[in-house]
Amino acid sequence: MPATAGKDEYRTLKVEQRWDAVLSNVEKYISGIFLGIATLLVVVAVILRFCFGYSSSIIEEAVRYLIIWSVFVGGSLALKNNVHITVDILTIRLPVRTRLVLQTFAYLAGIAYCILLAVKGMQLVHNSILIDERTTSAWRLPMFIPRLAVPVGAMLFIVRFAQKAMENINALRCGDWAGEEMEQR
Amino acid sequence: MTVLAIGTLIVLLLCGLPIAFALGLAGLITLYLMMGGEVLLAIPQMSFVSIDSFILMAIPFFILAAEIMVAGGVTKHLIHGFDVLIGHLKGGLAAVGVFACMFFAAVSGSSSATAVAVGSIIIPEMIKRGYNKKYTMGLIGVAGGLGILIPPSIPLIVYGTVAEQSVGKLFMAGILPGIVLSMSLLLMALFLMRKDKLVRQERASWPEIKKGLQKASWVMVLPVIIAGGIYGGIFTPTEAAAVSVAYALFCALFVYKGIRIRDLIDILAESAGKTSMILLIIGGATVFGYMLTILHIPQNITAAVLDSNVTKVVFLLIVNATLLALGCFIDIVSILLLTSPIFIPIMYEMGINPIHFAIIFVMNMELALITPPLGMNLFIVSGILKEPIQRVLWGTLPFALVMLINLLLVTYVPWLSIGILGIK
Numbered sequence: 001m002p003a004t005a006g007k008d009e010y011r012t013l014k015v016e017q018r019w020d021a022v023l024s025n026v027e028k029y030i031s032g033i034f035l036g037i038a039t040l041l042v043v044v045a046v047i048l049r050f051c052f053g054y055s056s057s058i059i060e061e062a063v064r065y066l067i068i069w070s071v072f073v074g075g076s077l078a079l080k081n082n083v084h085i086t087v088d089i090l091t092i093r094l095p096v097r098t099r100l101v102l103q104t105f106a107y108l109a110g111i112a113y114c115i116l117l118a119v120k121g122m123q124l125v126h127n128s129i130l131i132d133e134r135t136t137s138a139w140r141l142p143m144f145i146p147r148l149a150v151p152v153g154a155m156l157f158i159v160r161f162a163q164k165a166m167e168n169i170n171a172l173r174c175g176d177w178a179g180e181e182m183e184q185r
Numbered sequence: 186m187t188v189l190a191i192g193t194l195i196v197l198l199l200c201g202l203p204i205a206f207a208l209g210l211a212g213l214i215t216l217y218l219m220m221g222g223e224v225l226l227a228i229p230q231m232s233f234v235s236i237d238s239f240i241l242m243a244i245p246f247f248i249l250a251a252e253i254m255v256a257g258g259v260t261k262h263l264i265h266g267f268d269v270l271i272g273h274l275k276g277g278l279a280a281v282g283v284f285a286c287m288f289f290a291a292v293s294g295s296s297s298a299t300a301v302a303v304g305s306i307i308i309p310e311m312i313k314r315g316y317n318k319k320y321t322m323g324l325i326g327v328a329g330g331l332g333i334l335i336p337p338s339i340p341l342i343v344y345g346t347v348a349e350q351s352v353g354k355l356f357m358a359g360i361l362p363g364i365v366l367s368m369s370l371l372l373m374a375l376f377l378m379r380k381d382k383l384v385r386q387e388r389a390s391w392p393e394i395k396k397g398l399q400k401a402s403w404v405m406v407l408p409v410i411i412a413g414g415i416y417g418g419i420f421t422p423t424e425a426a427a428v429s430v431a432y433a434l435f436c437a438l439f440v441y442k443g444i445r446i447r448d449l450i451d452i453l454a455e456s457a458g459k460t461s462m463i464l465l466i467i468g469g470a471t472v473f474g475y476m477l478t479i480l481h482i483p484q485n486i487t488a489a490v491l492d493s494n495v496t497k498v499v500f501l502l503i504v505n506a507t508l509l510a511l512g513c514f515i516d517i518v519s520i521l522l523l524t525s526p527i528f529i530p531i532m533y534e535m536g537i538n539p540i541h542f543a544i545i546f547v548m549n550m551e552l553a554l555i556t557p558p559l560g561m562n563l564f565i566v567s568g569i570l571k572e573p574i575q576r577v578l579w580g581t582l583p584f585a586l587v588m589l590i591n592l593l594l595v596t597y598v599p600w601l602s603i604g605i606l607g608i609k
Contacts, residue, residue, distance in 0.1 A: 032453030042427035067242050071464045074457030083458045084203035085516045089558040091201045106200035113210040121229035150229045
């Protein structure tokens with residue numbers, strides 16, 4: 001943000017940040033709680049088998065799908081926090097301006113990929129509903145529920161890539177090279 | 186087409202797109218150009234199916250267990266337990282560091298987790314007591330790599346899924362090479378640090394030893410539970426992982442009191458993020474790998490290698506060199522998924538045991554962790570002390586040499602890895 005930013009511009013930024021905080025929190029709770037429940041289910045399955053000789057394919061299925069959801073939702077938060085492994089041999093050696101341009105290109109490419117994942121993923125979900133696809137266990141869960149994780153995750157990734165791209169574009173426009181300075185404002 | 190595929194991948198990676206997305210996108214573009222729009226529907230399908238496996242679900246649980254132990258201060262007590270026993274000996278703390286890495290490796294499946302958990306405590310302490318800074322950093326950076334060799338191990342879980350091998354057997358095969366490697370690293374450390382002017386350390390008194398061991402014994406049971414449970418056939422690797430989460434949580438909440446219930450959500454979300462990093466790479470690499478198969482690249486390479494009559498010894502040398510080179514640029518899971526369709530058929534054709542091959546692979550990847558530019562453990566260690574990467578790199582060199590010798594040993598003496606399974 002340039003120092004001369006108008007009041008309105010400041011407001012929009014605030015709203016963005018607020019939405020960002022809400023989104024991050026939702027992602028945090030969904031991915032965290034799903035992982036927690038999955039862990040609990042496996043422990044319960046072990047106890048059930050150990051004490052009562054009872055084993056269930058339903059639990060195994062539930063665990064897989066909980067984790068898949070947790071991965072796609074948590075992946076978005078990880079993207080925001082730069083957890084994903086990135087090859088930075090080139091980018092760290094470039095002048096900041098070039099780096100920002102290249103990275104923005106990379107983020108736009110990421111958006112393109114995720115749009116495709118989201119659209120085609122939705123199509124799969126749609127097909128799955130049409131043919132009433134069910135899971136293989138006794139549970140017979142509609143298969144579209146786990147499948148939905150892919151397009152939902154992809155949409156979240158789009159938001160995060162867009163955020164990152166916007167940050168870079170803003171920095172480029174303002175001629176504000178130092179990332180740390182951006183953080184402080 | 187091949188050039189286009191690999192070129193796109195390299196451009197995307199260098200621009201800074203995370204590996205998981207770069208692999209998927211490069212695969213997608215090439216597939217689209219080859220086969221048209223119909224193939225696009227297969228992309229989300231592959232991303233889903235490739236991670237929809239109960240064995241892979243061991244990964245989030247092992248990550249979670251490690252996160253809980255680090256946050257709960259479990260490692261601190263573990264290190265203290267070793268310290269009261271042997272810390273006062275000459276070079277004792279170096280041994281404590283190696284043992285702590287071995288131990289942490291035996292409860293977590295990742296090398297970076299091991300290097301962070303043990304390194305952040307032991308490195309400052311070793312320097313405080315007068316150990317050579319450069320070699321301290323090198324030792325822990327390399328010993329952290331044990332995380333993926335000593336079971337449990339995330340790369341071995343992924344390998345088990347890809348190569349259709351029993352994860353339990355793979356885990357078992359990693360034990361002996363892990364112990365041999367740890368001991369040789371320790372010997373090298375003692376040799377390098379023999380002249381360091383150490384701060385004299387009083388031998389701990391009996392009550393101190395008793396107290397320290399009592400505290401540490403809670404967590405020292407965990408590897409026994411994991412290993413015993415898996416090998417005793419009591420539970421699958423995934424179940425063992427979830428049980429170790431429960432146990433680690435119990436220790437962290439009630440024994441060491443390092444975390445409270447409300448910290449849990451942050452730990453869970455962080456683990457979910459780290460899991461997504463690995464599983465999304467599996468998804469992306471599956472797309473890229475599918476594209477390579479359509480292009481007949483693995484098939485052609487396999488045929489070329491088999492036609493050229495290379496011997497087993499030479500082939501293994503080529504494998505090691507290729508993996509080492511790739512390890513400098515991309516991460517472990519991607520390498521595993523991209524090279525296995527090429528190496529696995531050749532391996533079967535040459536009569537190399539797939540489990541032996543897995544251990545060779547993992548040891549190569551340990552070296553990858555300490556070779557720049559993408560050397561995770563170098564970054565971790567340099568982050569702990571705020572030292573430049575170069576200095577850490579020089580410190581790791583002698584230990585990397587030890588590792589290389591161990592790698593060759595394991596490569597050409599299959600007994601070390603698969604002897605325990607009774608396979609000749």
